[in-house]
Amino acid sequence: MSSFRYLPMTDEDQVNMLKTIGVSSLGELFADIPASVRYQGDLPIEEALDETSLLKEMSRLEKKNVHTKDYPSFLGAGVYEHYIPSVVNHMLLRSEFYTAYTPYQPEISQGELQGIFEFQSMICELTGMEVANSSMYDGPTALAEAAMMAAGHTKKTKILVSEAVHPEAREVLATNARAQRLELVEIPLKDGMTDIDKLRSSLDENVGSVLIQYPNFFGQVEDLQSIEEIVHNEKAMFVVSSNPMSLGVLQAPGHLGADVVVGDAQPFGIPSQLGGPHCGYFAVNKKLMRKVPGRLVGETEDRHGQRGFVLTLQAREQHIRREKATSNICSNQALNALAVSISMSLLGKQGFRELSEQNIQKAHYAKRKLKENGVPVVYETPFFNEFVIQLTKPVKEVNESLLAEGMIGGLDLGRFYRGREDQMLAAVTELRTKEEIDRFTTVLGGLI
Amino acid sequence: MTQSNQPLIFELSKSGRTGCSLPDLDIETQPLDDLLPRSYQRKEPAELPEVSELQAVRHFTALSQRNHGVDTGFYPLGSCTMKYNPKVHEDIARFKGFAHIHPYQDSATIQGALEVMYRLQISLAEITGMAEVTLQPAAGAHGEWTGLMLIRAFHEANQDYKRNKVIVPDSAHGTNPASAVVAGFEAVTVRTNDRGLVDLDHLKELTGEDTAALMLTNPNTLGLFEEEIVEMAEIIHEAGGKLYYDGANSNAILGIARPGDMGFDVVHLNLHKTFTTPHGGGGPGSGPVGVKQDLVPYLPAPQIIKQADRYVFHYDIPESIGRVKPYYGNFGINVRAYAYIRTMGPAGLRKVSEFAVLNANYMLRRLEPYFDVPYSQHCKHEFVLSGKRQKKQGVRTLDMAKRLLDFGYHPPTIYFPINVEETMMIEPTETEAKEVLDEFCDAMIQIAEEAEDHPEIVQEAPHHTVIDRLDETKAARQPVLRYEKQ
Known part of the structure; x- marks a missing residue:
């Protein structure tokens, strides 16, 4: 008997099947593999574990991690901990969803297709855009794809990106720009925001796109209205990367003239899981519909006039266009897009606004408490749920003290920006209670 | 499957309903105008649907019932490796210590996660015969692009700037030529010969000092092992090019033949194919990339390394191609793949490939009398049939x-x-058990007979799905890509 529970083949089955095939041994089926490249012996990996031992081993590993369910966390910087209704996980575990492939056969994939159509619709609602695709890997790769799309569309080789865009997103962008031999220019900061004068002076007729994050990496709300005017005056495309959770209270980038809005929908129902998988989104206006990378779901009907959904405008995609495709993306984050849809459906119009407002209120409460405790906050410009704290010693040391108090401190900005080793980027979401915020601000006050 | 039409969730919406309960704010609040200038505030609320929790549950349950997954039934989708997705992996990936950890936590607080990544890097390197593996790429196509960028960095480091061509077989996945172009190369196509294998003479013709790489799936997309792989590797290497292994079909070779031993320099694996992580209706996947020693200096940072008894992020990779993904790849998917490797062990993985190949060959021989078989040799984990014969009947x-x-x-x-x-x-x-293969073959044979005797039954199919064939032309000509309130 086979001891592998995923392998149903019995000895008797094997004998019968080999007979049908007309060979006497399994080995004959591999005779086409040259002897010189055949692997001899057993792979030097760990021996098989039964289910109980596997769970024990994985739980040993899991327990070595400090997690944010036990330790209140003030980390954000692109990955946020928010309320995830129980329903989300229960629906995701409907295995008709998670064990399905890409919906290439619409007659038996209407569930997935409709779920993604709803996702596209909700992303359009949030961002104020007309068309959203079915998801990208994550926010930063979506941003890079936006810059590549803009370069292709405008035939212009220069990309301007604000230094207030997530540093890792700029790294991903740099790798992509190198691949396509595009020039990447960074616009410096002024008081934690994109320096608008520098942006104006960096723009020229070779710039295909300008990339701004909203709220930016430091949590500050960029003045999109002013930036939009400057960018469009030079006929460049205006790309905004946005935390969708903030769009309950902040003006939608689409209503402020953005040409492309991208970002990560992780704040809606997706756990942080060490940074992936999350859920990139990509939204444009109708005129760019045929330039969008990745899958799009569209509505249509069958011969009886019954509404149904299909993958559409596939002439953009790699499996049809091969080397002429607009992008090489194939698999995306469909299941996570579904998590986002479910999450947004549960929140609804009022809940979304309220949740977004709770974030801005909690973060501002934390800022007030810090000031009361004598801890300076670096910027006085509008922010959403994140802001920069000035400490008097390295963040690394402060975070060790916080950990000793059972808390996870914010991001050490020195990790990405030289000279900012004493500055902490702290995120305060609706999950942080008054008691936790008070404790956090008191500990920081005591360390000043 | 349910028969009824399921409305869009927007169509179930009624003002005043909600499916969630947020706690009351436990802090003193301030008027929003004090926090945010009016001109920054959203004026038109996002029109998200307003439904109760049960309405949402019924809606998404109804959608799930209109979807076919591996758990629903047999899913013999070639080159996609729709194998069983173990339930225990879903439990493990949801452990709090894996699901709720932040990428910027101090590495001392996520040692268990780093250990998983480190061990997975090593296991995948052994399985593929490579020196090192990066877990950063999010999916197969992303891995292809990463691998090609590594090859480009290698050539450029050798001051070799003339290599602008990537050779791909005409049978290659569409992502191969697309990835080549997105990595800054030109894709050139090598022909398949009458045995379904790469035409070696044509390959020789195409190979030269402008060859950056040959991308190959082995077994190829016809399910056939490229028997002349050693010769092909020689041709490419002699010309100074590199060999790229598209791991989409690795389910045929686990523990049997390693890409590294075949002469490949770079390989990507689709953990969502070979290593049982769920396809999720199109993702998320994970596409780790392995390389031989001479390409190690160009890997994306960070790699996970072990120093004494600590696992650390290693960022000091000065010649790196740069980051391809934020953070450290799709960790939540990688955990599942690691659990699978631990469940199977070396002997189990080998059996996986043996049985995958046995199943495919069994089906091939059962169906051979009823359909045209363009390549009649033994196949590996998949095979192709041609519907030429049925086409003559108008099917x-x-x-x-x-x-x-x-x-x-x-x-x-x-x-x-x-x-x-x-x-x-x-x-x-x-x-899949033999009984399932037999039932499927019986259905295929019945369809072949119907094509001869009652072609209209086949031409008008499907007859028992929730919806008939959909008008795809209409979808593309008059695109409706979102719900809009009437």
Whole structure:
């Protein structure tokens, strides 16, 4: 008997099947593999574990991690901990969803297709855009794809990106720009925001796109209205990367003239899981519909006039266009897009606004408490749920003290920006209670 | 499956309902105008649907009932490796210590996660015969692009700037030529010979000092092992190029033959194919990339390394191609793949490939009398049939695929690879029992008979799905890509 529970083949089955095939041994089926490249012996990996031992081993590993369910966390910087209704996980575990492939056969994939159509619709609602695709890997790769799309569309080789865009997103962008031999220019900061004068002076007729994050990496709300005017005056495309959770209270980038809005929908129902998988989104206006990378779901009907959904405008995609495709993306984050849809459906119009407002209120409460405790906050410009704290010693040391108090401190900005080793980027979401915020601000006050 | 039409969730909406309960704010609040200038505030609220929790649950449950997954029934979709997705992995990936950890936590607080990544890097390197593996790429195509960027960095580090061509077979996945172009290369196509293998003479013709790499799936997309792989590697290496292994079909070779030993320099794996992580209706996947020693200096940072008894992020990779993904890849997917490798062990993985190949060959021989078989040698984990014979009766491969839906099966991959007429590409995987293969073959045989005797039954299929064939032309000509309130 086979001891592998995923392998149903019995000895008797094997004998019968080999007979049908007309060979006497399994080995004959591999005779086409040259002897010189055949692997001899057993792979030097760990021996098989039964289910109980596997769970024990994985739980040993899991327990070595400090997690944010036990330790209140003030980390954000692109990955946020928010309320995830129980329903989300229960629906995701409907295995008709998670064990399905890409919906290439619409007659038996209407569930997935409709779920993604709803996702596209909700992303359009949030961002104020007309068309959203079915998801990208994550926010930063979506941003890079936006810059590549803009370069292709405008035939212009220069990309301007604000230094207030997530540093890792700029790294991903740099790798992509190198691949396509595009020039990447960074616009410096002024008081934690994109320096608008520098942006104006960096723009020229070779710039295909300008990339701004909203709220930016430091949590500050960029003045999109002013930036939009400057960018469009030079006929460049205006790309905004946005935390969708903030769009309950902040003006939608689409209503402020953005040409492309991208970002990560992780704040809606997706756990942080060490940074992936999350859920990139990509939204444009109708005129760019045929330039969008990745899958799009569209509505249509069958011969009886019954509404149904299909993958559409596939002439953009790699499996049809091969080397002429607009992008090489194939698999995306469909299941996570579904998590986002479910999450947004549960929140609804009022809940979304309220949740977004709770974030801005909690973060501002934390800022007030810090000031009361004598801890300076670096910027006085509008922010959403994140802001920069000035400490008097390295963040690394402060975070060790916080950990000793059972808390996870914010991001050490020195990790990405030289000279900012004493500055902490702290995120305060609706999950942080008054008691936790008070404790956090008191500990920081005591360390000043 | 349910028969009724399911409204869009927006159509279930009624003002005043909600499906969540937020706690009351426990802090003193301030008027929003004090926090945010009016001009920054959103004026038109996002019109998200307003439904109760039960309405949402019923809605998404109804949607799930209109979807076919591996748990629903057989899914022999070629080149997609629709094997069973173990339930225990779903539990493990949801452990709090894996699901709720932040990428910027101090590495001392996530040692368990780093250990998983480190061990997975090493296991995948052993399985593929490579020196090192990066877990950063999010999916197969992303891995292809990463691998090609590594090859480009290698050539450029050798001041070798003339290598601007990547050779791909005409049977290759569409992502191969697309990835080549996105990595800054030109894609050139090498022909398949009459045995379904790369035409070696043509390859020689195409190979030269402008060759950056040859991208190959082995076994190829026809399910055939490229027997002359050693010669091919010699041709490419002698010309100064590199060999790229598209791991989409690795389910045929685990513990049997390693890409590294075949002469490949770079390999990507689709953990969502070979290593059982769920396809999720199109993702998320994970596409780790392994490289030989001479390409190690160009890997994306960070790598996970072990120093004494600590696991650390290693960022000091000065010649790196740069980051391809934020943070450290799709960790939540990688945990599942690691659990799978631990469950199977070396002997189990080998059996996986043996049975995947046995199943495919068994089906091939059972179906051979009823369909055209363009390549008759033993196949590996998948095989292709041609619907040429049925086409003469006016029945297309698309029709047969739709007819299979009536039997409760997901059809094979159709019209790919593009170098075979009326293709059907069938991949059973090792997790299917012989009875399932037999029932499926019986259905296929019945359809072949129907194509001869009652072609209209097949041409008008499907007959038993929730919806008929959909008008795809209309969808593309008059695109409706979102719900809009009437």
